[in-house]
Amino acid sequence: MKHPVDVHVGKRIRHRRWMTGVTQQQLADRVGIKFQQIQKYETGMNRVSASRLWDIAHALTVPVTFFFEGIDEAERSAEMAPPAQQNDMLSDREAQELLRSYYAIPEQQRRRLFDLARSLSDAA
Structure with missing residues (x-):
């Protein structure tokens, strides 16, 4: 296992x-x-x-x-x-492209984007 x-x-x-x-x-x-x-x-x-x-x-x-x-x-x-979501999250092509784009952003801007995404998900 x-x-x-x-x-x-x-x-x-x-x-x-x-x-x-x-x-x-x-x-x-x-x-x-x-x-x-x-x-x-x-x-x-x-x-x-x-x-x-x-x-x-x-x-x-x-x-x-x-x-x-x-x-x-x-x-x-x-x-x-x-x-169904447990193992599929990173196998989704859209999620992979999002991750690749996210890590292409400079670190300071990436942190701001992360904070924004977290705020939006908390509000949902």
């Missing part, structure tokens, strides 16, 4: 890889493993060891903590979300 933390870390790996335009094969080459292993990490089927997560973070130019960001919110969202 998949552990929720492994699934979350895997999603964050996939998210960062996708946002930087890196393929599974390219990431695997940078880390020195087969791309199938990256697939297993991204789905949460296999746990990522600390040293491997360190290598992946270095290859994707993020701190290791990046992969754990939002874990509490993710667990709460998963508990509250309808079952």
Whole structure:
């Protein structure tokens, strides 16, 4: 059975890889493993060891903590979300394009946009 933390870390790996335009094969080459292993990490089927997560973070130019960001919110969202939405959120092409566009915005403007989105969702 998949552990929720492994699934979350895997999603964050996939998210960062996708946002930087890196393929599974390219990431695997940078880390020195087969791309199938990256697939297993991204789905949460296999746990990522600390040293491997360190290598992946270095290859994707993020701190290791990046992969754990939002874990509490993710667990709460998963508990509250309808079952069909739980695994489909990041697989939706529109959501992926929104994320890519969001991260293309300069950080200060991105923070303002995030605050606006949060305010709008709280008001809904």
